[in-house]
Amino acid sequence: MKKIVFTSLCLLALTACSQGQAEKGKTATTSSQSTSHVKKEKEEKVRTKTFATDLSDHYQNKIQIGYKKDEIVSFTFLSFEPISPDSQKMDLAELKELYQEELEHSDIYKALNDKPGLSFRIQISNDKQAYAKVLQADFSKIKKDEFATIYGDQGEEETAEFKKYLNGKPQDFFTYLENQGLKEEK
Structure with missing residues (x-):
């Protein structure tokens, strides 16, 4: 039983870590998109x-x-x-x-x-x-x-x-x- 609980906790931790990595990737993509949008706005400023x-x-x-x-x-x-x-x-x-x-x-x-x-x-x-x-x-x-x-x-x-x-x-x-x-x- 202890092994099942330990294995479940490990799987839960790994799932949480992988979701964090996915969010980091999403944030990095959003951040670079935002930066390029700001650059375009600056270029297009009257x-x-x-x-x-x-x-x-x-x-x-x-x-x-x-x-x-x-x-x-x-x-x-x-x-x-x-x-x-x-x-x-x-x-x-x-x-x-x-x-x-x-x-x-x-x-x-x-x-x-x-x-x-x-x-x-x-x-x-x-x-x-x-x-x-x-x-x-x-x-x-x-x-x-x-x-x-x-x-x-x-x-x-x-x-x-x-x-x-x-x-x-x-x-x-x-x-x-x-x-x-x-x-x-x-």
């Missing part, structure tokens, strides 16, 4: 580059490009203008409401606001010295060619060139923007 041009006293345009590896995924245009000293006395919420209302009455807003993939907003600087009209294009919701046609009232040749670079590799588009006189912000 990065941005910003390019700017000064137009005149306190007026500035900026373009922010969102990209992954070899693909441009978003385009944001910011047009900065100064806020008058009288208006600077207002709080941020009032200023935002004032300029948002002004934006909503503009022709471009009326023409493009309902287009999928395009959004408009107002951005006020914390010091209330300037505000920006912001147009953002999300290329998962709007085609790049459609956006390029909408974006500017450029000539046919300029629009074709813009489309070409927008559909190309991010680095080529960055060079295109620099050739247009914009400087990369670091």
